[in-house]
Amino acid sequence: MRAYVLKRYGGPEGSLLAPAPGPRDILVDVRAAGLNPVDFKFRKGKLRAILRPTLPLVLGNELAGEVAAVGSHVERFRMGDRVFARVAKDRAGAFAEQACVDEDYAALMPKNLDFTAAAAVPLAGLTALQALRDELGVRPGQSVFISGGAGGVGTFAIQVAKWLGAHVTTTASKRGEALVRSLGCDEVIDYTVQDIASVQGRFDAGFDLIGGKTLDQMFKIMKPGATIVSVAGTPEPQTAIGDLGRGRGLAALFWLISLGVRSRARRAGVGYRYLFMHPSGSDLALLAELIEQGKLRVIVDRTYPFAEIAEALGYVEGGRAKGKVVVTMP
Numbered sequence: 001m002r003a004y005v006l007k008r009y010g011g012p013e014g015s016l017l018a019p020a021p022g023p024r025d026i027l028v029d030v031r032a033a034g035l036n037p038v039d040f041k042f043r044k045g046k047l048r049a050i051l052r053p054t055l056p057l058v059l060g061n062e063l064a065g066e067v068a069a070v071g072s073h074v075e076r077f078r079m080g081d082r083v084f085a086r087v088a089k090d091r092a093g094a095f096a097e098q099a100c101v102d103e104d105y106a107a108l109m110p111k112n113l114d115f116t117a118a119a120a121v122p123l124a125g126l127t128a129l130q131a132l133r134d135e136l137g138v139r140p141g142q143s144v145f146i147s148g149g150a151g152g153v154g155t156f157a158i159q160v161a162k163w164l165g166a167h168v169t170t171t172a173s174k175r176g177e178a179l180v181r182s183l184g185c186d187e188v189i190d191y192t193v194q195d196i197a198s199v200q201g202r203f204d205a206g207f208d209l210i211g212g213k214t215l216d217q218m219f220k221i222m223k224p225g226a227t228i229v230s231v232a233g234t235p236e237p238q239t240a241i242g243d244l245g246r247g248r249g250l251a252a253l254f255w256l257i258s259l260g261v262r263s264r265a266r267r268a269g270v271g272y273r274y275l276f277m278h279p280s281g282s283d284l285a286l287l288a289e290l291i292e293q294g295k296l297r298v299i300v301d302r303t304y305p306f307a308e309i310a311e312a313l314g315y316v317e318g319g320r321a322k323g324k325v326v327v328t329m330p
């Protein structure tokens with residue numbers, strides 16, 4: 001089987017590795033796989049403190065394809081179903097001709113999408129939904145600030161926040177402005193010319209996709225008592241315990257490394273949370289519904305054939321993608 005396999009951090013090389021479905025798994029003939037910054041970060045070993053799967057490992061975190069076989073305890077899917085999924089974090093495996101997915105992590109693809117567009121949805125779409133609906137509890141009429149609206153997560157986040165009824169402000173350069181406006185964004189700040197801290201108005205909630213200086217500046221434009229959820233800043237204890245299900249050791253490490261950001265948040269009177277999203281077939285089914293109803297558009301920036309996956313990852317790593325990048329299987 002063709003696959004993009006990581007044998008040692010810093011790799012990878014191609015190889016053959018046939019997945020065997022467990023009782024609750026579906027075996028998927030992968031037609032397309034989405035790329036995400038986590039793929040190159042993982043390849044370089046930058047996530048070793050968080051994820052420690054055994055190598056060799058087939059890379060890739062989201063896919064769309066057809067069910068080729070089902071495990072003995074699978075109830076919701078049958079052979080031939082067209083599905084999409086964010087695969088298990090410690091298992092990955094989407095960059096391959098076939099992949100095993102826990103049935104709880106998969107959903108039927110939206111009927112109005114092809115495999116390429118469907119593969120672009122799971123990781124970024126779920127991140128946006130879980131941050132805005134679950135962590136921030138965005139309600140109609142609230143004002144939400146999203147940093148980095150033009151990328152993979154941002155293009156979903158703007159639309160999810162609008163669907164939840166919020167007034168949405170995002171940051172984008174001239175390269176992404178037309179795109180974020182076309183997704184319904186109310187205000188756009190060109191981060192290349194305007195300091196975020198100088199933005200007029202105060203926000204009920206913040207969703208940070210950039211981290212660093214951007215996150216620090218966001219603390220200054222929130223209403224007292226507001227919360228910022230970041231997926232690009234520094235993990236904090238709840239990330240270890242709540243999101244990763246890990247013990248006190250990792251929580252203590254995250255407590256230590258997040259001291260600075262948490263104290264800046266406290267001084268601003270703002271809550272801070274670093275979210276590590278989780279796979280969810282039921283959340284994915286909701287995203288499929290929104291897509292079928294025309295409430296959510298999928299933005300695919302570039303598509304590459306599987307043979308050019310290294311170039312595709314290089315493009316994602318360059319950090320300029322407008323929407324998502326997808327590889328397609330022959």
Ligand SMILES: NC(=O)c1ccc[n+]([C@@H]2O[C@H](COP(=O)([O-])OP(=O)(O)OC[C@H]3O[C@@H](n4cnc5c(N)ncnc54)[C@H](OP(=O)(O)O)[C@@H]3O)[C@@H](O)[C@H]2O)c1
Pocket residue numbers: 036037038123124127147148149150151152153154171172173174175176191209210214230231232275276277316319320321322323
């Ligand atoms: N913790 C989690 O569960 C989780 C889940 C998903 C993603 N993430 C993380 O979230 C971050 C965003 O992911 P993504 O998939 O959206 O990335 P992406 O698609 O690679 O984002 C690229 C976009 O970011 C824009 N950008 C770059 N620097 C910017 C800045 N300073 N201000 C505003 N926009 C900027 C670029 O626009 P221009 O070209 O116009 O500059 C480009 O359109 C990554 O760090 C990723 O690892 C974490």
